[in-house]
Amino acid sequence: MKFRITYSHDRVMHGAIAGLSGGIIQSIFAYVEKMLHFTDRTFIEYGEILILGQHKPLEGQLLGLISHLVNTAFWGIAFSYIMKYGQKKYYVSKGIGLGLLIWLLYTSIGSLFKLPLFNVVEPNVGYFLLVDAAIYGIIMSLTYRYLDNKLLDDPGSLEGFQ
8 A cells, every 4th residue: 555645746845844854854853952061942932932921841842842843844845946946956955054044044144133032042052053953954855856856757656644
């Protein structure tokens, strides 16, 4: 029995799946960094502050994670349209570039609008957020490339769901 998530031509779903996979791996990596005391904040806390306007370590973690994953799905969809209208080359380089652009955008917004926890970012925190953004870009682009290459010629079927 063959199960399908989406039709091969559905760029929105492919982008969302790729973005979510990158966001999940990035969140796991960031959680490990935080537990090892390499950094004291992650993009999950950024999502928490965007939703709640403040940092609540216990109550806000789930909202922060949901916000972060929705955000990563959005950027995955944006990446799918970048790849649709651009050349089908250099997936990983474009993914890393998008991840670094997201890092610059969000750390700048945190500083400009003086968001709690992101008003002043220490160098080690900035570097680890940079690494997390690059990891997101790598995983998201590799997942998207897999979906694009593997399923592009597949006409798609909903066999198993009917």
